[in-house]
Amino acid sequence: xxxxxxxxxxxxxxxxxxxxxxxxxxxxxxxxxxxxxxxxxxxxxxxxxxxxxxxxxxxxxxxxxxxxxxxxxxxxxxxxxxxxxxxxxxxxxxxxxxxxxxxxxxxxxxxxxxxxxxxxxxxxxxxxxxxxxxxxxxxxxxxxxxxxxxxxxxxxxxxxxxxxxxxxxxxxxxxxxxxxxxxxxxxxxxxxxxxxxxxxxxxxxxxxxxxxxxxxxxxxxxxxxxxxxxxxxxxxxxxxxxxxxxxxxxxxxxxxxxxxxxxxxxxxxxxxxxxxx
DNA sequence: TCCATTTGACCAGG
DNA sequence: CCTGGTCAAATGGA
Numbered sequence: 371x372x373x374x375x376x377x378x379x380x381x382x383x384x385x386x387x388x389x390x391x392x393x394x395x396x397x398x399x400x401x402x403x404x405x406x407x408x409x410x411x412x413x414x415x416x417x418x419x420x421x422x423x424x425x426x427x428x429x430x431x432x433x434x435x436x437x438x439x440x441x442x443x444x445x446x447x448x449x450x451x452x453x454x455x456x457x458x459x460x461x462x463x464x465x466x467x468x469x470x471x472x473x474x475x476x477x478x479x480x481x482x483x484x485x486x487x488x489x490x491x492x493x494x495x496x497x498x499x500x501x502x503x504x505x506x507x508x509x510x511x512x513x514x515x516x517x518x519x520x521x522x523x524x525x526x527x528x529x530x531x532x533x534x535x536x537x538x539x540x541x542x543x544x545x546x547x548x549x550x551x552x553x554x555x556x557x558x559x560x561x562x563x564x565x566x567x568x569x570x571x572x573x574x575x576x577x578x579x580x581x582x583x584x585x586x587x588x589x590x591x592x593x594x595x596x597x598x599x600x601x602x603x604x605x606x607x608x609x610x611x612x613x614x615x616x617x618x619x620x621x622x623x624x625x626x627x628x629x630x631x632x633x634x635x636x637x638x639x640x641x642x643x644x645x646x647x
Numbered sequence: 648t649c650c651a652t653t654t655g656a657c658c659a660g661g
Numbered sequence: 662c663c664t665g666g667t668c669a670a671a672t673g674g675a
Contacts, residue, residue, distance in 0.1 A: 479650095479651065479652085480651075480652060480653085481652090481666095481667070481668075481669095482653090482654085482666070482667060482668080483652090483653075483654075484664090484665065484666075484667095486664085486665075487663085487664065487665085493665085493666095495665095495666070495667075497667095499651090509666095511666090
C-alpha cells in the first residue's frame with residue numbers, strides 16, 4: 371500500500387468535488403448531481419479505507435510535529451502567565467483559508483499574537499469565548515504556513531466544555547468510540563502538495579436554503595481535514611441513508627457495500643503527517 | 648456603551 | 662537571556 375495511491379484517490383475526489391460544486395446551481399434531484407455525489411462519497415470511502423490500510427502500529431520514532439509535553443509542566447500549582455499548566459497539543463490540522471481556521475463551529479476570541487522566531491508570519495492565540503462564562507478552557511493557535519502562505523496551521527489545546535458548538539453537518543462521534551488519545555490526535559491530512567484536495571472553495575455543499583444537504587460533503591476545509599484525520603469521525607456516524615436529494619432517495623447501500631470499510635474508526639498513527647511533497 | 652481586537656508588557660521554562 | 666504563551670490596557674467598530 372503506497373501513499374501515492376492514496377494521493378491519487380484524494381486528487382480524484384477533489385476533482386469530483388469540484389464538479390459537484392459546479393452543479394450547485396442545478397436542481398438537486400438531477401441525475402448528474404446524484405451521480406457526482408455518489409462518486410465523491412465512494413471516493414472518500416475508498417480514501418479512508420486506504421488511509422486505514424496505511425496506518426501502521428505506533429512506531430518508535432516520533433513525528434517531527436509531535437509536540438512533547440514539558441517535563442516540568444506537571445507539578446506546579448502556580449498559575450499566572452503559565453506555560454506550566456498548559457495542556458498538551460490535542461490536534462493539528464491545516465486549512466486553506468483563515469475563515470476555515472476560525473469557523474469550526476465554536477466561538478473563538480483572540481487574546482494575543484506573537485512573532486515566532488523563524489516564522490514569516492505571526493501566530494495568533496485564540497481561546498473559547500465562553501471561557502469566562504462557562505469556564506471552557508479550549509484554546510487554539512493559528513499560524514500561516516511558511517512554506518505555503520495559503521495554508522493555515524491550527525493547533526488545538528484542551529477540550530470544549532462549553533457545549534456551545536453551533537450547527538455542524540459532520541456529526542460528532544459518540545463518546546464511547548471517541549477513544550483516541552492525545553497521542554493519536556496529532557494529525558494533518560491536508561498538507562503540502564495535496565492541497566487543496568478535499569478542501570472546498572465554498573463553505574459547504576448544501577442547498578441554497580439548507581434544505582438539501584449531503585452530510586459527508588458539507589464543511590469547511592478544516593472539517594474535511596478533521597473527517598479524514600479520523601480523530602473524531604466515524605463511518606457509522608455518517609448516516610448515508612440520510613442523504614436527501616429532494617423527493618428521491620439515493621440507494622447508497624449498494625454503493626456502501628462495494629467499499630471495503632470494515633471498521634468504524636480510522637486512526638492514523640505516528641507516521642503522520644505524510645510528506646506529500 | 649459594549650465588545651472584540653490589538654499590542655506591549657509580563658512571566659515561566661529552557 | 663531568549664522565546665513562547667498570556668495578560669490587560671488601549672483602541673476601534675457596531
